[in-house]
Amino acid sequence: MMNYHEMTMNEPRDSPQRRKQFLVVSFIMVVIALHAGLTAGLLAPLDIETGTFPGGEFVYKLMVKDYAASTGTLRTVASDLGIVEEGSGNLILSEGVELDTADLLYSMLLDDERLIPGGQTRFAAGLLARGREGNKMKRQLLEVNGLITGEGTHSKDIKYEVGKLPKAEAAVVQHPFTAGAWSAILQSYKILPKFKKYADRHGQAGESAIIIATCSAKQQMCTYYMPLSKHDKFYMGHPTTAKYAEQFAGAGTLERWGIVFDGGGFSLGGVNFGNVVRGLKRAVGLGGSRKGASEEL
Secondary structure, eight states, rough: OOOOHHHHHHHOOHHHHHHHHHHHHHHHHHHHHHHHHHHHHTTTTOEEEEEEEEOOOEEEEEEESSSGGGGHHHHHHHHHTTOOTTTTTTTEEEEEEEEEOOTTTTEOOOOOOOTSSHHHHHHEEEEEOOHHHHHHHHHHHHHHGGGGGOOOGGGGGGGOEEEEEOEEEEEEEEEOOOOSSSHHHHHHIIHHHHHHHHHHHHOOSSOOEEEEEETTTTEEEEEEEOOSGGGGGGGGGGGOOHHHGGGGGTTOOHHHTEEEEEEEEETTEEHHHHHHHHHHHHTTTSSOOOOOOOOOO
């Protein structure tokens, strides 16, 4: 597929034809972005109900990163389990048998982003091991630890831990999911704020909301839980958000708002918009494929 620069390389910079081509390409990018947003649930309703988080033994990687990186971390966990995506990514197979990640792989967002500076929030992503098959997968993940040095910040460099998550009453909601940039944006600016407002209205204002998500690539749907009881047990022995936040008491205003400028681009509220723009440009042939890139959004 030819990119925009190849299509216009032989034309004057200010030619009407070049301007027209630029407008057409820009329009296509906007349409693609809007379509992706609608598919990811931009206008989908969020009706929170009361339910139960099932609990169980959790084999996880504890990450200190923007929450948008949780999807990439779950891909690492899936890879360590030998789970691969085929075709469009909706069908997930393991050893030739159809396997969905819903109720199997979970990410747990531990900190309230209003209390912790951008990029320093903690999340745990991994396997909720239940039954004989779950124990088999648990052993498989722990065996990977022997190959990990623990040096680095990418999810592949972090060792697995094991904790016990309690069965608890929870606020529950389902939302569309595409595993792309739009899902990360909607999680940060639509889903998490909705849960925080729910927590404030239902007597949870004194605690940092913990949000747990399990997503189905096959059904393109995520189920989100916010525990309403046994709150401290979900930290699995790690510091609570209130304790963890003490080390950031002197953080500046920009840092607290999650506004970060670095070599990777501009991040706001946990989303690296440099990665988002690069993804959209690649989708319409305006940039290189960057094969081998290992970005965690």
